[in-house]
Amino acid sequence: MSEDLKILDEVTNSEYKYGFVSNIESDNAPKGLDESTVRFISAKKNEPEWLLEWRLKAFRHWLTLEEPTWANVHYPKIDFQDIIYYSAPKKKPSLNSLDELDPEIKATFDKLGISLIEQQRLAGVAVDAVIDSVSVKTTFRETLGELGIIFCSFSEAVHDHPDLIKRYLGSVVPHTDNFYAALNSAVFSDGSFCYIPKGVRCPMELSTYFRINSAGTGQFERTLIIAEEGSFVSYLEGCTAPMRDENQLHAAIVEIVSHTDATVKYSTVQNWYPGDKNGKGGIYNFVTKRGICMGDRAKISWTQVETGSAITWKYPSVILKGDYSVGEFYSVAVTNNMQQADTGTKMIHLGKKTKSIIISKGISCGKSQNSYRGLVRIAKKAEHARNFSQCDSLLIGDKCGAHTFPYIEVGNKTAKVEHEATTSKVGEDQIFYCNQRGISTEDAVNLIVNGYCKEVFNQLPMEFAVEAQKLLAISLEGSVG
């Protein structure tokens, strides 16, 4: 560190010491972002010194970065000083009963077939201790514990498994990766940590719902999944219920490390509030998700169903380092009304005979814009690497847009890279055919779109797939006149 920086550091440090002591007790950080905010968050979470240093390094790097503009999305400039970067998870339920819930959300819950208890939980209604799922969670934790599986909040992991966190944090997505990754690294609130020991096959889907202490992970989530040699885990993120949040900006990071012969399946259903018909008030979702196949024959499979957010900026990627390792990306991205999505994947082939598959289904309705952006890079030493990409776009109506930006870089002549892309419209013919069999136009569109997404839905765990289908139906509502 240069002398100047050192001095700067001391100054800010002392400011923190005196300026913030009393504030430590408060629940929210003041608006804005500077080093003291980072220190505040770290102190709030009782973090060890090394992690604070890690955050500060990320923050200082962030200061040198510009917000990226290459994505095919348009939104007013974000004022990063006008954001609250830390607010304590709300423990108190905000509602006394479901009757107080926004009728629109209630209707959506009902359509999704979410149980009353679950509805109460999601809506933050005070739940009677008896019907709370504490006991379920305890059994759950015991089962996992016996197998040596760690599944806990990120904050817990920092305290209970510091060695693992130190070793892997930022190892797949370094803070230098991109603007939002740097931001997240500086101010991340909480998230999930998951560790599967050598040779263990996780006997159940790990879903964030069952994570202990899962209250309010906030807008800057951080997830780290480590699968040791020969292990297997299927991880579910998100929730099909509509998620409202006062925080407009979300910038999460997910890191996955899959060792030799290990497999990690990561499924996401993202249904953040997309804003109203005019695009007002929706969530901006800037996510960095990346996994690395460290060892030979390792596998990472991303499946995502993206229906929410006003803006989605997201490219779950796989670095195929081990020989014979496999990366997969299955995606359904639906945009309606004024939504904008720029999503896709990156497959970086480093090892020999590595294989990747990309199946992307973009569906645009209303005045929305839906872009697929994908990179397939075959490094020099990746002998006989193979990729197959299929990027399909479906248009509903004529005011929306679909765009495909495939980038292919092949550094080894033995590689085989195939890319197929189609754009189609939900045909009048198809709709009329359904109508003629007694199926309403709305149901017809659902049926057709679901059929279109089948390859991706097939990758989802059963119950999740059923929910995703229902969610799709809701997202498509009003898409045809």
Next chain:
Amino acid sequence: MLRIKNLQASVEGKKILNGLNLEVKPGEVHAIMGPNGSGKSTLASVLAGREEYEVEGGTVQFLGNDLLDMSPEDRARAGVFLAFQYPVEIPGVSNANFLKTAVNEVRKSRNLAPMDSKEFLQIMKEKMKLVEMDKAMTQRSVNEGFSGGEKKRNEIFQMAMLEPTLAILDETDSGLDIDALRIVSNGVNALRDGNRSFIVITHYQRLLDYIVPDFVHVLYKGRIVKSGTKELALELEEKGYDWIKEEVAVGA
């Protein structure tokens, strides 16, 4: 059951149907023949409610209701079935799932509870036998990758499942091999129950050997210009359409 009076319809500004009259009573089978482009499929589409076809005049009554006033799905729910000349493919949607959705929509409109899977499978099995359809077909996506003949057979299978009051078959026989023609015809005949009516559009007398019609009509330039019994079909087979065209020219 069906009464079409002076029906006039156009597509993309081009007048296709020019005052068509037709009455179909319960249980009757009417064959409609006529040269290419005379408006047979257009008639079928108008009856089924296809949007591009604009009705410019005339009335259509179906079971006492104004058919033209109903949405396509309501017409279907009321019992109008169209076997398409060119059945449409719906990738990723299994035949079984498609039909289950359709059957249950129709049931819903009649205030019946949805059919459960077991019952549905049972009925599907029965009806599959009717058109000698392979079980694998029900698991495949609707019409996707089906051969021409398989698509037609699938239409009749759907008809059997939906049990319509009025079925319009638009050239269901074209593209069928001899065995398939027999199978499809048997399927149709099995559904003749004295109440269900059929409008069978065809170019070939041969079909009418299997599905024996009560009436045969010739559609030409958007009108029914000649009607008769099944002998008329034989006559057309022998003489072609020229004599009818001449008759029309003289009459005009």
